Amino acid sequence: MNDDLHRLRHSAAHILAQAVKRLWPKTKLAIGPPIEEGFYYDVAPEQPLTEEDLPRIEAEMGKIIQASLPFRQSWMSREAAAAFFNQRSEPFKAEIIRDLPDPKVSIYTNGEFIDLCEGPHVETTAQIRAVKLLSIAGAYWRGNERNPQLTRIYGTAFFEPKELEDFLKVREEAKRRDHRRLGTSLRLFSILEEAGAGLVFYHPKGAVLRQIVEDYSRRQHAARGYQPVITPHLLRSDVWVRSGHYEFYKPNMYTFKLEEGQEWGVKPMNCPGHILIYKATLHSYRELPLRLFELGTVYRNEKSGVLHGLLRVRGFTQDDSHIFCRPGQLKSELEGVLAFVQAAMTDFGFSEYRVEMSTRPPDFMGNQAQWDKAEEILNGVLKAKGIPYEVSAGAGAFYGPKIDIHVKDSLGRYWQCATAQLDFVLPERFGLTYVEENGQEARPVMIHRAILGSLERFLGTLIEHYGGAFPLWLAPVQVAVIPLTQDQEPYARQVLEKLSGEGLRVEMDDRRETLQARIRDAELSKIPHMLIVGKREAESGKVSVRSRAAGDRGAVALEEFIRQAAEEIRERR
RNA sequence: GCUGGAGUAGCUCAGUCGGUAGAGCACGUCCUUGGUAAGGACGGGGUCACGGGUUCAAUUCCCGUCUCCAGCUCCA
Numbered sequence: 001m002n003d004d005l006h007r008l009r010h011s012a013a014h015i016l017a018q019a020v021k022r023l024w025p026k027t028k029l030a031i032g033p034p035i036e037e038g039f040y041y042d043v044a045p046e047q048p049l050t051e052e053d054l055p056r057i058e059a060e061m062g063k064i065i066q067a068s069l070p071f072r073q074s075w076m077s078r079e080a081a082a083a084f085f086n087q088r089s090e091p092f093k094a095e096i097i098r099d100l101p102d103p104k105v106s107i108y109t110n111g112e113f114i115d116l117c118e119g120p121h122v123e124t125t126a127q128i129r130a131v132k133l134l135s136i137a138g139a140y141w142r143g144n145e146r147n148p149q150l151t152r153i154y155g156t157a158f159f160e161p162k163e164l165e166d167f168l169k170v171r172e173e174a175k176r177r178d179h180r181r182l183g184t185s186l187r188l189f190s191i192l193e194e195a196g197a198g199l200v201f202y203h204p205k206g207a208v209l210r211q212i213v214e215d216y217s218r219r220q221h222a223a224r225g226y227q228p229v230i231t232p233h234l235l236r237s238d239v240w241v242r243s244g245h246y247e248f249y250k251p252n253m254y255t256f257k258l259e260e261g262q263e264w265g266v267k268p269m270n271c272p273g274h275i276l277i278y279k280a281t282l283h284s285y286r287e288l289p290l291r292l293f294e295l296g297t298v299y300r301n302e303k304s305g306v307l308h309g310l311l312r313v314r315g316f317t318q319d320d321s322h323i324f325c326r327p328g329q330l331k332s333e334l335e336g337v338l339a340f341v342q343a344a345m346t347d348f349g350f351s352e353y354r355v356e357m358s359t360r361p362p363d364f365m366g367n368q369a370q371w372d373k374a375e376e377i378l379n380g381v382l383k384a385k386g387i388p389y390e391v392s393a394g395a396g397a398f399y400g401p402k403i404d405i406h407v408k409d410s411l412g413r414y415w416q417c418a419t420a421q422l423d424f425v426l427p428e429r430f431g432l433t434y435v436e437e438n439g440q441e442a443r444p445v446m447i448h449r450a451i452l453g454s455l456e457r458f459l460g461t462l463i464e465h466y467g468g469a470f471p472l473w474l475a476p477v478q479v480a481v482i483p484l485t486q487d488q489e490p491y492a493r494q495v496l497e498k499l500s501g502e503g504l505r506v507e508m509d510d511r512r513e514t515l516q517a518r519i520r521d522a523e524l525s526k527i528p529h530m531l532i533v534g535k536r537e538a539e540s541g542k543v544s545v546r547s548r549a550a551g552d553r554g555a556v557a558l559e560e561f562i563r564q565a566a567e568e569i570r571e572r573r
Numbered sequence: 574g575c576u577g578g579a580g581u582a583g584c585u586c587a588g589u590c591g592g593u594a595g596a597g598c599a600c601g602u603c604c605u606u607g608g609u610a611a612g613g614a615c616g617g618g619g620u621c622a623c624g625g626g627u628u629c630a631a632u633u634c635c636c637g638u639c640u641c642c643a644g645c646u647c648c649a
Contacts, residue, residue: 050577137643137644138645149575149577151576154643300649303647304639305646306646312647313649484608487606512606514607514611516611517607532609544609551609
């Protein structure tokens with residue numbers, strides 16, 4: 001966001017607060033900053049606000065804008081400001097002032113409204129020409145869930161009404177692409193109340209889509225020197241105690257005791273399983289790096305409020321690998337992981353992504369020196385590859401720092417998929433070793449990594465990215481064969497068998513519906529190609545092609561269609 | 574988990590100021606054999622999320638639970 005837009009939205013936030021104060025004078029104000037999509041203001045109202053109040057607030061904002069009130073900056077000493085806001089019953093403002101380091105604080109005034117604020121602002125309220133309130137939600141004071149909860153009013157503002165219009169159009173488009181809606185209408189998956197929140201049921205078409213992605217993943221891993229493993233979904237709790245999950249991750253784990261038996265834990269991560277495989281045999285330095293790979297299904301007891309379609313679930317499958325290597329191999333292994341991510345993102349049609357590095361959390365395992373070293377290595381690799389990244393302090397896993405990759409979808413939204421985490425701690429806790437060239441035992445280091453992240457989240461992202469209109473190589477149904485009348489069914493069946501034989505995913509729509517109705521259904525199902533066969537095609541051995549992108553392409557020889565489809569699949573368009 | 578909103582047919586939704594409900598799509602049967610986005614007729618389908626309470630009577634009012642939505646916090 002540029003400075004001008006920043007100024008504009010910040011000013012709009014003030015006007016929002018001003019309008020709320022006019023309507024409900026006893027409302028207490030917290031903060032109101034501009035954000036990526038607009039702005040918000042956190043308030044503590046006397047009575048709960050609802051979406052129905054937004055038009056009233058907007059109308060009041062309109063009056064303030066009409067009045068063309070100038071924004072004026074002034075200064076107060078800290079003490080004076082604290083007293084001033086206390087006297088006006090604004091405890092949140094007073095609390096902010098108490099924590100400010102400066103002796104003087106900046107105050108902005110427009111009309112009767114006075115707010116603690118560094119600015120900058122536009123000159124007058126009349127400069128806000130396109131503003132809209134969007135939604136209302138809860139938010140914690142200072143982002144801490146132990147603090148009181150405030151009401152957050154979201155809005156957005158632009159310089160020109162046209163820009164606002166475009167913004168609202170993109171929001172509408174995002175709604176149309178919502179993977180939860182498409183998941184139902186394209187019959188891809190369900191999440192069923194009776195079965196439990198956050199648990200995904202893949203319907204046949206969704207399962208086909210997932211298998212295509214799984215096949216891709218397996219092939220790519222094999223090609224890059226990863227070895228497949230398969231581990232149990234359930235391990236004795238002793239393992240989770242040893243790995244540290246019991247201490248650091250228990251609230252998220254499904255654990256249970258059987259009568260007179262052991263305690264068990266359903267795996268929330270695949271690492272201990274892979275570690276046990278490593279530990280089961282003796283290793284020479286010659287075997288390293290050892291890259292163990294599993295499409296590993298894990299279960300995590302996520303808080304109910306965070307669940308969201310496929311993007312946040314309780315049971316999911318990661319394309320998970322643990323690379324055991326010598327310390328000196330870390331750099332090249334990490335580079336290999338980053339190259340793998342780049343290649344995969346390109347293949348799936350994502351061109352832009354954001355990289356984030358997360359450092360040591362407050363609750364961590366191991367010692368600080370190991371962490372410093374690990375963070376330094378991650379930094380080094382990203383810098384050496386010239387990849388720009390943001391640092392998210394304190395957001396690492398409990399066993400090591402990590403690099404996360406957030407891919408940008410077609411609507412400019414980011415979703416976290418790939419992750420690479422460095423770990424000196426678990427090899428030590430499990431006493432992992434390998435035999436060095438000189439015959440001495442040495443300790444390997446581990447990289448935990450996922451390329452697509454979780455298949456659930458990745459599929460959700462793919463659905464939204466393509467709006468359900470998948471490129472040919474991903475489409476669950478690639479071709480629909482539509483015989484014009486019953487007389488063409490034998491020929492249509494031949495076409496179907498020929499295409500299936502070529503490895504294409506084909507369905508025949510021989511329902512007694514009109515051609516128009518069947519074309520409509522195929523379009524709504526977003527099937528890439530329709531082959532319409534009537535008397536003319538049956539006699540000439542051709543098919544009439546109608547494609548999702550190009551429309552009616554006329555009659556072509558069946559062989560020619562197969563050739564074009566093969567080409568299209570190869571190009572992964 | 575928290576704040577606010579919500580749960581009516583497979584889907585999208587209407588409705589009942591307390592007297593056990595309706596549309597479109599989908600589904601089934603029949604008619605229609607159609608040339609590039611909805612042919613027609615008839616029909617089946619609902620414990621109005623679940624459990625309690627109030628009431629002569631609850632889908633409707635009250636309480637609890639589950640689930641979903643928008644965020645917050647957390648995360649693949």
